[in-house]
Amino acid sequence: MAEELFAAFDGDExxxxxxxxxxxxxxxRPRTLAEFVGQEQVVGAGRVLEAALRGQxxxxxxxxxxxxxxKTTLARLIAQQSERRFVPFSAVLAGIxxxxxxxxxxxxxxxxxxxxxxxxxxxIHRFNKAQQxxxxxxxxxxxxxxxxATTENPSFEVNGALLSRVRTxxxxxxxxxxxxxxxxxxxxxxxxxxxxxxxxxxxxxxxLAQASDGDARRALTLLETAAGLVPDGCELDPATLExxxxxxxxxxxxxxxxHYNLISAxxxxxxxxxxxxxxxxxxxxxxxxxxxxxxxxxxxxxxxxDVGLADPFALRxxxxxxxxxxxxxxxxxxxxLAQCAxxxxxxxxxxSVYLALQEAxxxxxxxxxxxxPLHLRNAPTSLMKEAGYGAGYRYVHDDPAAAREMVCLPPGxxxxxxxPPRAPGxxxxx
Numbered sequence: 563m564a565e566e567l568f569a570a571f572d573g574d575e576x577x578x579x580x581x582x583x584x585x586x587x588x589x590x591r592p593r594t595l596a597e598f599v600g601q602e603q604v605v606g607a608g609r610v611l612e613a614a615l616r617g618q619x620x621x622x623x624x625x626x627x628x629x630x631x632x633k634t635t636l637a638r639l640i641a642q643q644s645e646r647r648f649v650p651f652s653a654v655l656a657g658i659x660x661x662x663x664x665x666x667x668x669x670x671x672x673x674x675x676x677x678x679x680x681x682x683x684x685x686i687h688r689f690n691k692a693q694q695x696x697x698x699x700x701x702x703x704x705x706x707x708x709x710x711a712t713t714e715n716p717s718f719e720v721n722g723a724l725l726s727r728v729r730t731x732x733x734x735x736x737x738x739x740x741x742x743x744x745x746x747x748x749x750x751x752x753x754x755x756x757x758x759x760x761x762x763x764x765x766x767x768x769x770l771a772q773a774s775d776g777d778a779r780r781a782l783t784l785l786e787t788a789a790g791l792v793p794d795g796c797e798l799d800p801a802t803l804e805x806x807x808x809x810x811x812x813x814x815x816x817x818x819x820x821h822y823n824l825i826s827a828x829x830x831x832x833x834x835x836x837x838x839x840x841x842x843x844x845x846x847x848x849x850x851x852x853x854x855x856x857x858x859x860x861x862x863x864x865x866x867x868d869v870g871l872a873d874p875f876a877l878r879x880x881x882x883x884x885x886x887x888x889x890x891x892x893x894x895x896x897x898x899l900a901q902c903a904x905x906x907x908x909x910x911x912x913x914s915v916y917l918a919l920q921e922a923x924x925x926x927x928x929x930x931x932x933x934x935p936l937h938l939r940n941a942p943t944s945l946m947k948e949a950g951y952g953a954g955y956r957y958v959h960d961d962p963a964a965a966r967e968m969v970c971l972p973p974g975x976x977x978x979x980x981x982p983p984r985a986p987g988x989x990x991x992x
Contacts, residue, residue, distance in 0.1 A: 579593075585782075585783065585786065586748060586755070586756070586782045586783070586785065586786040587778070587779045587782035587783055587786075589754040589755070590744070590747070590748045590751065590754055590755060590782055591634075591635055591638075592632075592635050592639070594639070595615055595639055595643075597747075598632065598635060598636075598639065599736070599740050599743050599744050599778075600631070600632065600734075600736045600737070600740040600778075601631070601632055601636075601733055601734065603734065604731050604732075604733065605636070610729070610731055611636065611640075611731060614640045614643070614644070615636075615639060615640060615643055616643060617643040617644045617645065618644070619640050619643070619644040619646075619680075619707055621728070621729050622701050622707055622708040622709065622710075622727065622728040622729070623708075623709045623710070623728055623729050623730075623731055624686065624709075624710045624711075624712060624716050624720060624725070624728050624729070624730045624731065625637065625709060625710070625711045625712070625731050625733060626711075626712050626713075626714075626715070626716050626730055626731065626732050626733065627713070627732060627733025627734065627735075628713060628733075628735050628775075628776065628777065629713060629777050629779065629780070630736075630774070630776070630777030630778045630779035630780055630781070631733040631734065631735060631736060631776065631777070631778070632733060632778070633684075633711035633733060634650075634682065634684065634711060636709075636733075637680065637682040637709040637711070638682075640680065640707075640709065641680035641682075641707075644678070644680070644707070645677060646677060646678045646679055646680040646707060647668075647671060647675075647677060647678070647679045647680065648680050648682060649664060649667075649668070649679055649680065649681050649682065650682050650684065651664060651681055651682060651683045651684070652683075652684055652685070653683055653684060653685045653686055653687070653688040653689045653693075657693060658692065658693055658696045661693065661696045661697065662696065664681060665700045665705060665706065667679075668681070668700075668705055668706050669705060672705075678706070678707060679705075679706050679707070680706070680707045680709060681706045681707070681708050681709070682709050682710075682711070683708065683709070683710045683711070684711050685711065685712065685713075686710030686711060686712050686720065687712040687713075687714040687716070687719035687720060691721045694720065694721050694723075694724045695721065695723060695724070697724060698723060698724060698727065701724070701727050701728070702727065708728065710728070716730050734776070735775060735776025735777070736776040736777070736778055737776070738768060738771040738772055738776075739771075741770075741771035741774055741776065741778060741781045742764065742767045742768055742771050744778050744781065744782065745762075745767045745770060745771065745781055745782070745785055746767060748782055748785060749761075749762060749785070756785075756786075756789055759789065759794050759795070760789045760792055760794070760795075760796060760797065760798055761795075761796070761797040761798065762785075762797065762798045763797070766798055766799070766800065766803055769800070769803060770784055770785060770788070770803060770807075773807050784803075784806050784807060787806040788802055788803050788805075788806035791805060791806060821852075824843055824846060824847050824850075824852075825847070825860060827839075827843045828840060828843040828844055828847065828857075828860070828903070829860065829864060829868075831843055831907065832861075832864050832868060832903060832906045832907045833864070833868045833911065834907075835907055835908065835911065836907060837903075837904045837907035837908050839907075840903045840904065840906070840907040841900060841903060841904060844857065844899060844900060844903045845900070848892070848896055848899070854887045854891065854892060854895055854896070854899060855884070855887065855888065857899055858880075858883060858884035858887050858888075858899060858902075859884070861880045861883060861884070861899065861902050861903060861906060862877070862880040862881060862884060864880070864906050865877040865879065865880040865906060866915060866916070867913065867916045868906070868911055868913060868916075869906055869909045869910070869911055869912065870911075870912040870913060870914060870915045870916065871912050871914055871915060872909065872910035872911055872912035873909040873910050876905065876906055876909050879901075879902055879905050879906070880902050880906070882898075882902075883898040883899055883901065883902035886898040887899055914981060918980035918981055921980055922980055925975060925978070929974055929975060930974060932972035932973060932974050933972070934972070935969065935970075935972065935973070936950045936951060936952070936953055936954070937952065937953060937954035937955040937956075937968070938955065938970060939951040939952055940952070955968075956968050
């Protein structure tokens, strides 16, 4: 395996330019900073990568962002500008043995040529802790410039020792206008692109850009697919584009950060009373294949955590929606979850029970576990009764004054209120 992995590293320049048969997305990969589109927040004047892209790369990096946002391209441009050899390294194929071998190769290359090596590790989050630790001595000594790329949150997926030695740079999904620029150039580029073989309106490119979710690679792949469906010299039309798009595949990881971001957006939209936003985030998760039973459980939680006593019926709505979905599943059960989400968003809100429970739990943690007062204890045997269990208990249905006069908390918490006192004559919970 090592021989295959490092076969490309034997020469001075391991990366050949893609040939005419390569996919459009690979052919159109920017070869200069002038061709790079987007990410102004990190590549613009005075931004974090400006010096590195001028050839002054001195610090290893983690590039964190969604697919197709330029992570690999930026690493290549930094290597080019700093006159380093670019060595791509796959976290899927390599282990500690291969890491050490590439370090030996980098050292030999420096001795032979006087040039450094930029090691680009794609999907660095797939390395385990031991594999990530293997980079540490080489990064510390400056033997290589390490640039790792990840679509996952480095805080969770990259170990602290390595993370403390690199700088994390966050890349954002490309804006639709930026994707349109990339697509237009691909259509017209006389050497690497489609050479004007097909035509496309700005409106159609905008539709394609929206479908790509800020992923340039996906957008170029869709364009290449659509172009292959029409004869030379013809214009792409909406019907042809829809054939190429087929069904939109949403970027979603049921166990990753995007999962938690989306459920957070749903919960906070419901809490904020925004029924349209709640419906959108719910639809987005369902379209991406989220487990409907998970969504139902979260809606049940919202019914008590955020709606609570302001509308106790909301819990019944959530439980009914969960039962309906359990019986019907997808796709019929989607409407029940949607109805519940809209109801919860529109309902009056109270988090009084949620906050009161937190305060009660805090008291359990910080106070002594006092015995249950004798008058509240169960007394099923004569021995217990003789010991005073149940003595002094007052039955509130026969003695209404007991509601005011009988203490039910342990002595150390006597008088503690987790809710405001009820108004005169109020029977139910506040």
